[in-house]
Amino acid sequence: MEMSAAKKRKPPEINRRVLPGGVLIEDLRPGYGSKAEEGDKVCICKKTLRQTGEKKSFRRIIKIEKISFIIGKREVCRKMESGVKGMKQGGKRKLVIPRKSGAEEFQVELLSVG
Numbered sequence: 001m002e003m004s005a006a007k008k009r010k011p012p013e014i015n016r017r018v019l020p021g022g023v024l025i026e027d028l029r030p031g032y033g034s035k036a037e038e039g040d041k042v043c044i045c046k047k048t049l050r051q052t053g054e055k056k057s058f059r060r061i062i063k064i065e066k067i068s069f070i071i072g073k074r075e076v077c078r079k080m081e082s083g084v085k086g087m088k089q090g091g092k093r094k095l096v097i098p099r100k101s102g103a104e105e106f107q108v109e110l111l112s113v114g
Contacts, residue, residue, distance in 0.1 A: 023079045024096035028107070031091025036084055036113045038072040044084060047107040059105070066111070080106075089113050 015027040036042050048063040069075035071085055083095040087110040095106045 019079075019082050021079050021082065022098040023083050024094075025083055026094040027091070028094055029090070029092040031088030031110060033089045034113060036071060036087050036089075036110060038085070039070065040113050041068065041070050042084060042113055043068045043111040045109045045111055046080075049105040049107060051105075084108060084110065 016025065018024050044067050046065045046067055047061050048065075049059045050062045051059060067076065069081075071081050074081075077097075079097045080095070083093065083097070083106075087093060087108075089110055089112060092107065092109045095108055097104050097106070
């Protein structure tokens, strides 16, 4: 008996990695154009998420902010800078940033570079 084409397909690979300082990055959408690098002015839409249940998949947005900053100037925390660095315009990432009081989770979309 043959498996259907839908069952043979592999799920899309999730690009997850941990940066120095413990920041967990998960790319949700790759974006296009040039990468955000040190010294670039970027504008992001940052959604702060909170777990609402025991299952990690239950999230609630508690704050949405549009932020502009220059990477490397420490206008935001270093861990946020490192999470945005390397993104392409239009890209979206989930960032889990460790804090003394527990981890914070954000969904970040890079709106512009330059």
